[in-house]
Amino acid sequence: MAAQVIDGKAFAAKLRERVGRQAAQFEQAAGRKAGLAVVLVGEDPASQVYVRSKHKATVAANMESFEHRLPADAGEAELLALVERLNADPAVDGILVQLPLPGHLDEQAVIAAISPDKDVDGFHVTNAGRLAVGQSGFVPCTPLGCMMLLTDRLGDLSGLEAVVIGRSNIVGKPMAQLLLDANATVTIAHSRTKDLPVVVRRADIVVAAVGRAEMVKAEWLKPQATVIDVGINRLPAEPGTDKGRLVGDVDYAGAQGVAAAITPVPGGVGPMTIAVLLRNTLVAAYRNEALDLPEGAL
Ligand SMILES: Nc1nc(=O)c2c([nH]1)NC[C@@H]1CN(c3ccc(C(=O)N[C@@H](CCC(=O)O)C(=O)O)cc3)C=[N+]21
The missing domain is CATH 3.40.50.720 (NAD(P)-binding Rossmann-like Domain)
Structure with missing residues (x-):
């Protein structure tokens, strides 16, 4: 008998719809939309495709999408300064720096600069550590x-x-x-x-x-x-x-x-990866506003 096909695309569509409804509730409660900032350095075609689909999915789920593009030869100081600005921006709940970065940039240093409470990728050591010891944080x-x-x-x-x-x-x-x-x-x-x-x-x-x-x-x-x-x-x-x-x-x-x-x-x-990214961003938004997440598991 042929294996059943696990339809991630359909599952993800349902999850995005649920997140979209709860993002609308968030907007009502907080007086602003949940916001995701995506940073793309350089012009890798595959990365551009991913970033575009993240942008579309974010907007479709009633969230704000902030796109930041830096040239391929951007310096680390410039990128770190951008991350700092996003950390401090109250309209930004989640920050994603698209990987891989051009070779001259230190990925670990950039991930380390992201506020763990906005690290919706779950890549920061603080979130890796939280997962390792069973504390709540962002999971990749x-x-x-x-x-x-x-x-x-x-x-x-x-x-x-x-x-x-x-x-x-x-x-x-x-x-x-x-x-x-x-x-x-x-x-x-x-x-x-x-x-x-x-x-x-x-x-x-x-x-x-x-x-x-x-x-x-x-x-x-x-x-x-x-x-x-x-x-x-x-x-x-x-x-x-x-x-x-x-x-x-x-x-x-x-x-x-x-x-x-x-x-x-x-x-x-x-x-599923993109749907969970939206889910993590909404969770970040509720936490950043110190609001309780609505009933019904995300
Ligand atoms: N900071 C960071 N976070 C990421 O989450 C991250 C990243 N960098 N860099 C690149 C990888 C890759 N990634 C994918 C997301 C969605 C699909 C996806 O939706 N794929 C579809 C379409 C595949 C296609 O047609 O190309 C599918 O598998 O059906 C794939 C891959 C997220 N990444």
Whole structure:
């Protein structure tokens, strides 16, 4: 039987709609809209596409979007000064500096400059630390979106075997912590893991976040596993076409014959990332105004 497709795009649309309604309530209560500032340095085409779709989604969810573009050769002092201004601006609830930054800029220094209470990406060490010790803070959007899909599908994750492939600060590590908080038994695997197929084979839940096209094979999966594919890889263009296909980190076609459920690429985890960003921004806005979040989980 073919695996069920986990429709992240539809789930994300519902979440954005809910956030939009609650953002309208926020505006009523606070007398202003919740605001998200996005900073883009340079002209990377993929980053420009992401920033544009974040802007559209923000406005559609009844929030204010502030876009700041700096030239590719902007200095670190200039970028840090902008972040400081946004930290101090009461109309800005969330700040996102689009990554990757051009090579001459120190990403860690820039993330460290963002006020942890406006760090809706959840990348600041303060928020990483809060997640690690179980305090409330901002959780990175992609892993939080993955958790929403998993709990929607499986309910209680207690005692399930979860294998996270990838150990980045942005996805792998926070993903593992969220699964652990949900009482899963968690293994973090990575490029140096010995016998990766055997490790993956014990997983009831596989989260693939390595950034290697179709690396996880169908034969590695435990029958009826739930597979969350975080990878977004563009294959080389076929002759006569200008763009290659987007694929995940999992051999999707093969996995469909083994897994119980799997997220597609595109249309799986990607859309959740932006929806959770809006959710985090609204949470930041309520906190910044010291207002209670309305009933009904976001
Ligand atoms: N500070 C920062 N925060 C980020 O959250 C951040 C970032 N920098 N830099 C780049 C990555 C990437 N990212 C994605 C968001 C949405 C989709 C998404 O919606 N993808 C769609 C469309 C894919 C397509 O057609 O290109 C999908 O998977 O269906 C993908 C990737 C956020 N990022």
